[in-house]
């Protein structure tokens with residue numbers, strides 16, 4: 001028994017090591033650390049981004065959730081190319097999963113300031129990645145380095161937006177992230193972003209609380225009954241007027257802190273979205289949840305590596321694309 005447990009622990013450690021190596025090896029050759037050093041008329045680009053994000057975080061700390069979600073919806077659709085930022089009919093921004101993405105104004109504020117200092121130098125896609133990085137550190141996550149040198153793609157089309165559904169199974173999620181070049185371990189780490197932020201009752205009333213499996217009145221048996229009781233009676237009562245009530249993706253006290261609490265909730269069947277809970281109910285990803293739930297330092301150190309990997313998906317570099325003058329319009 002003891003030796004089985006030891007073998008299990010050794011296998012888990014090996015999987016972590018393999019995953020860390022894979023994370024370290026990933027990325028695009030053209031991106032560089034400190035790409036903007038010496039390119040902005042004496043302004044330290046990364047320090048400027050950080051100061052604007054810090055001021056914004058001090059006023060509105062949910063900005064960390066907005067930026068994390070934005071990075072995912074940006075990078076998963078044609079890569080981290082600023083496509084999500086474009087305004088206008090039929091752009092990525094208008095696709096249903098993006099209608100509730102927030103935080104565009106902080107990207108615009110950083111861009112405006114950088115255009116004053118050094119016009120046409122810093123891309124909107126790099127601003128997104130730098131701003132998310134800074135918000136993560138402010139919310140209790142680790143500070144991490146990111147490579148820059150992305151350019152902005154001249155493409156933003158709603159039909160390109162194929163994001164995962166909240167009811168995805170673990171296998172569907174792993175396949176989806178696999179399509180982005182990310183591993184199952186990365187997928188579970190990245191879903192850990194749901195340790196911050198919120199959704200609305202409308203996202204769980206049908207699928208989890210009142211119509212599980214399409215059956216009227218059925219509640220998801222995979223949800224902790226005590227939690228289901230609280231949601232049904234206090235947070236999301238079965239009346240249309242509760243649709244817009246906020247539901248924290250992690251619990252209220254930890255909902256703006258980047259910690260491993262999300263994984264501990266999953267162990268107690270307290271995941272909010274079906275996809276969250278599915279990471280634990282499926283044996284293929286449960287061991288990763290268990291590992292991250294047990295070791296908060298592990299989540300803190302590995303989460304940025306998965307974010308960095310996401311931030312380098314299908315980037316535009318060199319002379320491709322453009323450096324936009326404003327982030328919500330092509331030049």
Ligand code: HEM
Nearest residue numbers: 065068069072100164165166190191193197198199200275
């Ligand atoms: C299978 C993958 C995923 C699914 C199905 C999913 C789904 C969702 C849904 C349905 C919401 C609620 C949106 C709303 O009610 O407005 C949400 C919120 C959020 N998601 Fe995800 N998500 C996934 C992966 C990710 C990843 C990879 C990240 C970032 C790395 C992320 C970050 C967030 C954050 C931070 C929020 C809260 C946003 C806020 O408070 O405004 N999600 N997600």
